[in-house]
Amino acid sequence: MRRLLLIPIVLALGVWGMTGCKPGLLPTDDAGKPKITLDRVEVMSYFPWAELPTRTPMALGFVWNVNNPSGYNIMLDNIKFTVSFEVAPGKYIEIATPTYYDRIYFPSHTTSQYRMVSVMDSVTMRLTLLVAQAPKIQALDLKADDVVKNWYSKIGDFDFGIKMSEGMAVFSTEKGDVFVPFEGKFPNKK
Amino acid sequence: MRTRSGGFTIVLTFLIIGLTTSWVLAQEVKVGALQDLTGATSDVGKDEAMGVREAVQYYNDTGGINGKKIRLFQYDYGYRIPEAITTYKRFRDYDKVVMVLGWGTGDTESLSPTINADKMPYLSSSFSGYLCDPKKTPYNFVYGVDYSTNARGAITYWFEQIWKKDPKWKELREKGVKPKFACFIDTASPFATAPSKAIKDQAVLLGFEIGPDYNIPLTALDTKSQIIAAKNFGVNLCWHGNTTMSTSATLKDAYALGLGADHIMTHWSFDENLPRLAGRAAEGAIGLMACALFNEDYPAKKKVMDYAKKLNPGVPMENRTIRAVQGWVKVTLAVEAMRRADKAGKLNGPGIKDAFESMREWPGLKEFGGQLVTITPTDHRYSSVVRVGRVIKGKPQTVAEIDMRAKFPDKWASWLGW
Numbered sequence: 001m002r003r004l005l006l007i008p009i010v011l012a013l014g015v016w017g018m019t020g021c022k023p024g025l026l027p028t029d030d031a032g033k034p035k036i037t038l039d040r041v042e043v044m045s046y047f048p049w050a051e052l053p054t055r056t057p058m059a060l061g062f063v064w065n066v067n068n069p070s071g072y073n074i075m076l077d078n079i080k081f082t083v084s085f086e087v088a089p090g091k092y093i094e095i096a097t098p099t100y101y102d103r104i105y106f107p108s109h110t111t112s113q114y115r116m117v118s119v120m121d122s123v124t125m126r127l128t129l130l131v132a133q134a135p136k137i138q139a140l141d142l143k144a145d146d147v148v149k150n151w152y153s154k155i156g157d158f159d160f161g162i163k164m165s166e167g168m169a170v171f172s173t174e175k176g177d178v179f180v181p182f183e184g185k186f187p188n189k190k
Numbered sequence: 191m192r193t194r195s196g197g198f199t200i201v202l203t204f205l206i207i208g209l210t211t212s213w214v215l216a217q218e219v220k221v222g223a224l225q226d227l228t229g230a231t232s233d234v235g236k237d238e239a240m241g242v243r244e245a246v247q248y249y250n251d252t253g254g255i256n257g258k259k260i261r262l263f264q265y266d267y268g269y270r271i272p273e274a275i276t277t278y279k280r281f282r283d284y285d286k287v288v289m290v291l292g293w294g295t296g297d298t299e300s301l302s303p304t305i306n307a308d309k310m311p312y313l314s315s316s317f318s319g320y321l322c323d324p325k326k327t328p329y330n331f332v333y334g335v336d337y338s339t340n341a342r343g344a345i346t347y348w349f350e351q352i353w354k355k356d357p358k359w360k361e362l363r364e365k366g367v368k369p370k371f372a373c374f375i376d377t378a379s380p381f382a383t384a385p386s387k388a389i390k391d392q393a394v395l396l397g398f399e400i401g402p403d404y405n406i407p408l409t410a411l412d413t414k415s416q417i418i419a420a421k422n423f424g425v426n427l428c429w430h431g432n433t434t435m436s437t438s439a440t441l442k443d444a445y446a447l448g449l450g451a452d453h454i455m456t457h458w459s460f461d462e463n464l465p466r467l468a469g470r471a472a473e474g475a476i477g478l479m480a481c482a483l484f485n486e487d488y489p490a491k492k493k494v495m496d497y498a499k500k501l502n503p504g505v506p507m508e509n510r511t512i513r514a515v516q517g518w519v520k521v522t523l524a525v526e527a528m529r530r531a532d533k534a535g536k537l538n539g540p541g542i543k544d545a546f547e548s549m550r551e552w553p554g555l556k557e558f559g560g561q562l563v564t565i566t567p568t569d570h571r572y573s574s575v576v577r578v579g580r581v582i583k584g585k586p587q588t589v590a591e592i593d594m595r596a597k598f599p600d601k602w603a604s605w606l607g608w
Contacts, residue, residue, distance in 0.1 A: 078262075097227045097236070101263050124228050124268050130409040131435050132232040135467060138411070166504040170247075177250075181503050 038184025039063040049152045056122040068106040074171045081167035086160040162186045218261045222281030223291040229269025230408040233435040241517020244497035255528045295381035309539035318384040322570040323607030333520045334480035338388030338608040343576030344454040372401035375431035382431040388608045410436040413443045430455035438467035445471030462511045472581045479577045482559025489557035
């Protein structure tokens with residue numbers, strides 16, 4: 001009986017030791033190498049175009065493949081990336097930076113799918129084109145309103161490129177925090 | 191007997207593990223951050239957001255809040271006040287944050303009654319003078335010299351160093367005319383209009399003739415009609431109160447139309463992108479600076495660079511700006527307050543407020559080019575030292591520091607809350 005009581009105490013001390021010294025507070029870049037690749041982009045919900053300044057939503061789903069090749073479980077702590085839409089052949093404009101803080105575990109030696117839904121809208125897109133992205137729009141001699149309307153008319157067929165860049169996922173693992181940069185392009189035309 | 195003991199052991203094991211795990215999770219300090227990545231101030235907002243994220247990671251890597259990890263919830267609210275209010279409620283009710291890193295003037299001032307009722311410390315990137323009077327806004331804090339003091343400093347610098355000394359103005363000086371002053375601001379924006387009253391008060395104090403406000407929307411790309419009107423007024427000095435994008439558009443039009451005036455501007459207009467966007471039109475422009483430029487020499491430069499590469503390797507270093515350093519300043523001040531509060535055993539709203547108000551000439555921001563920080567229970571203006579910059583040969587650089595309290599000792603107390 002006494003030996004049985006010792007087991008949970010030893011176990012608890014072990015867990016405490018492992019988690020108490022959890023090196024989330026230490027720089028540990030080499031703790032593991034998860035990989036994140038884009039599977040696809042989906043229109044999650046389609047709203048018909050309404051002329052500006054009326055706000056028309058655009059809800060896109062970004063489905064990522066999260067591969068954990070390590071021998072231990074990893075926990076996604078936070079993830080963000082920047083979405084850019086193609087405005088002219090090979091020219092992209094940044095539209096949004098979805099960021100998520102849901103904690104999800106990925107078992108060892110698995111590839112799982114993780115969907116991030118980002119709700120954008122025509123007024124905010126226009127504002128982005130007029131402020132942060134204005135130099136690019138001016139350089140291409142385009143009108144912000146026309147650009148936004150064009151995206152809405154073509155999104156159903158993905159008739160323009162969507163680029164995901166500046167992606168960064170932070171995973172917590174038993175060996176410390178792991179920073180995983182990632183990017184993607186859709187449609188992934190060869 | 192064996193089965194009952196085994197069951198008991200399993201239950202006890204899970205109980206202890208559960209308690210241990212919850213203890214570990216409790217060792218987090220949750221902080222909310224509102225950012226503008228897509229709205230009317232996104233030209234300066236995105237880099238600040240990256241700086242905030244990078245700084246939080248650095249502090250987590252080096253011990254967090256006395257061993258507790260900071261869990262940052264950072265969201266884009268697109269400079270929309272209703273979105274900011276909704277996100278704040280999520281921070282308060284679900285994320286249970288201990289403090290908020292805020293952004294704009296409109297949303298910070300709109301949220302002020304709520305956060306003060308909630309006793310939620312709120313460190314904003316809006317340095318509106320209104321937020322610095324603890325009689326009105328006890329839980330609001332800023333991490334730079336307030337807009338009004340900064341604006342007073344800019345016009346004072348121009349008056350003393352340019353108007354009184356520069357050969358460009360010799361003829362007018364000798365005629366004894368008053369310099370003509372006008373504001374180029376988004377007149378519908380609480381941010382752009384925040385220091386208007388103060389800068390005009392300072393202009394009167396220095397003996398300027400004040401012209402009308404020219405409305406420059408934050409999204410302005412063409413400002414020719416406003417420039418023509420200002421030319422008709424005969425303006426000598428223009429104050430630009432918007433962000434970099436619309437200010438650079440205004441400078442370009444002023445240059446193209448031969449306005450001939452000098453330009454002073456808020457720190458949200460003055461950065462590495464100003465000469466990139468405005469080109470020769472930005473030469474000689476005078477602006478305010480909350481800290482060091484990204485590529486300037488400052489003690490913390492190496493860690494700022496290292497974490498920029500570590501957290502945002504996809505963003506070219508040449509695109510990074512002073513805004514990222516501002517993000518570090520913001521987080522560094524917040525971390526210091528939380529560490530002090532935690533040490534005092536009061537890591538909560540009132541404890542963090544007390545910690546902010548205990549800072550006396552705290553030097554922690556000097557390594558980012560910030561000022562010594564003094565915050566008291568009666569005055570939340572963090573410093574009276576205005577850092578002035580100027581675009582010289584296409585590059586922004588620091589040209590002066592003015593201690594406005596030392597320069598106007600009889601006025602300083604009365605300027606609180608402007």
